[in-house]
Amino acid sequence: MATASSQKSRKIKALLAGGLVLGVGTAVTLAAWTDQEWATGTFSAGSFDVEGSTDGTAWASHATSGEAAALAFEVDANNLTPGDKVAEAFALRTAAGTTYDATVDLIAATSAGDNATNLSYEIFTVPAIGDCTADATADSGASVIGTGTSFSPGAPSATEFTLAAGTDAVAGTSTVLCFQVTAGAGLVQGGDATATWGFEATSQQP
Template identity: 50%
Template sequence: MSVHETPDPSRRSRKIRAVLAGGLVLGVGAAITLAAWNDSEFATGEFSAGAFNLEGSVDGTAYDEHASEAAAAPLSFSVDASNLSPGDSVSASFAVRLDEATTYDAGVIVDQAGTSGTVSGLTYELTTTDGFGCDSGTASSLVDAGTAVGSTDANGAFDLVSGAEGVDGAPVNLCFTVTAGDDLVQGQSGTATWEFLAESQA
């Protein structure tokens, strides 16, 4: 007759605790292993603003900034614009470009910045020319002939292209032609200022 031993409850409990303890040890070991496989990558960017500057010239060679109405470049007309009579027309050349530091192309709108004195009886036309000078050949009309001095029309817009790094952009050459009408008043005197408003095409 065989005798069955009754398991000692305390001994069984010790085995379970040992297994659980082993499991806890394995769990801690697994967590450490996972942490050892963590890795990171970092990326950084440097940000700098571009440059944008419009400049003009009354001789096609020397360019400078004329950033306000008070600092406007004085146009040099082909004949004496201070002694007009009805039917007379006078012309003056101007050029604009983006300077060598500019990093964006531009869209330019021609606007009438203001007048002083009396400019009634005067109309003008603004054209682009193939080279600098009103006798260089007309490329296109920006402001139609017959536009009253002191106003603009919807055609007065063109584009400028920036140059390569450290190089001035290609100029757009312009010609203003002012014509005196029959209603010009003897002895009248006035000035007109135009603005070339450039906006970057970034």
Template identity: 45%
Template structure:
């Protein structure tokens, strides 16, 4: 059955159709913009491994160990049981970077070697000097090394005067450095029947590598 519409009804229907078509066109434009938006990404990762650095010491140049605290200090062997005024005694101590160390190091002037504690009356009446890499650690050869630390007495303080280097090995322990400790009793004020104890600290610092 044919529906008879008035001219006003026909005009209203046309407007509705046009509105829907116009809406369809707007939606079509919107869809086209969305489809045109592309993006892509790249990712980069960094891995950072830290080096290993460890100092070890020996009193005989053969058996090395870690002496990390004053309580674990290596016992230097001085011929010092019966010292008299003006006498000088010597003891060797070897230091090196251990086999796991992967970077070089240095023992710096001003804070590399120093007295951390001492006791006994003669601590104020004994002086010391430390030589690096002498031919031997004795009266004849100690001064053939480089003087790297000294102190007018054995009281607490820093005595380093010269920097020296420590070289890491390639999968092995580094080259050892012989430190010769020279201790001298005062000529005038040295006290009889006294036992003096002193602990030195040797501090190595890692060296940055490129």
């Protein structure tokens, strides 16, 4: 028969054993602490726009052939004879807020009308609008497409050029193109022709 002393000893051992189990359980709970880190990013697209001007002062976008800027060639353009050459300037630049430089290509040069096949053209850059005359030469600037080029439905083989981006508030520096058109020997008397040029600007990725 167990004595009171031995029963008390078993109870203490049981409590101690229970305490050891509880102690192990507490250690596991402490080891399960967690911590988190989060990150976020905001992404905004850049801006890209090219505009043109016939006088270097008034600028606008001419995004389609239906919105083409009208080049006011010299008075003689309304009274051509074979061998006559006329000229007019057209300036291009990146618009304010544009965040990328632009590479520009001549992608179309077409002519329609009675004298559509009796005209040829040349395009080169000049320092300023006033420098584009019938007597100007490609030596005045970089050649975009050479003299005697015929209008055709296909894409012309021209040299691309670059327009620099400006800032949020200021447009980029303009490039002035000089268009020279020459009447051919087969020019039809009283016949008209309308020429259209198209340029495509592509953003340059940094």
